[in-house]
Amino acid sequence: MKNLGWGIKLQVFERAEYICCYCGIDTLVYEQLYGRRYAASIEHIIPRIKGGTDDLENLACACLCCNKGRRDRDINDFKRYLEERDNEMVSAQLRCQRRY
Numbered sequence: 001m002k003n004l005g006w007g008i009k010l011q012v013f014e015r016a017e018y019i020c021c022y023c024g025i026d027t028l029v030y031e032q033l034y035g036r037r038y039a040a041s042i043e044h045i046i047p048r049i050k051g052g053t054d055d056l057e058n059l060a061c062a063c064l065c066c067n068k069g070r071r072d073r074d075i076n077d078f079k080r081y082l083e084e085r086d087n088e089m090v091s092a093q094l095r096c097q098r099r100y
Contacts, residue, residue, distance in 0.1 A: 004042060004054060013040050016061035022070070022082060027063050038063045047072040 018028045018040050030038035043062035046052030049072050062070070070078045 004059075008054075008056065008059070009042055011056060012042055012059045013061050018061060020063040020066055021060040022062055022066040022078070025063055027061065030063065037065050041067045043067050043070070045075060 017026075019026055020040075021043060025038060027038055027040035031040070040061050041064045043060045043066075044052045044054075045058050045060055048054075052058050066082075069081075073081070
C-alpha cells in the first residue's frame with residue numbers, strides 16, 4: 001500500500017475543514033472530547049481495491065469510525081446504512097423517552 005505524504009493529507013483535511021464527509025462531525029473537536037476513534041483519516045471515495053486512486057479528487061476526510069465502518073462498501077450503500085443506523089437510534093431514544 002502506498003503511503004500518502006503528510007502534504008497530501010493536509011490538503012485533504014484543510015479542503016474539508018476537518019469535517020467527516022459521512023457523519024459531519026468536526027474531527028478536531030470530537031477527537032479532543034471523545035478520543036482517537038473520531039480522529040481525521042483519509043478516505044478513498046472509490047476504494048483502492050475497486051480501482052480507486054490516490055488522486056486528490058478521490059480522497060476525502062472521514063472520522064476513523066466512519067472510515068472503518070465503510071470498509072470497501074459502495075458509497076451509496078454506506079450512506080443508506082448510516083441513515084438506517086441513525087433512524088434506529090432515534091427510534092430507540094423515543095421509546096426510552098415514552099417510558100419515563
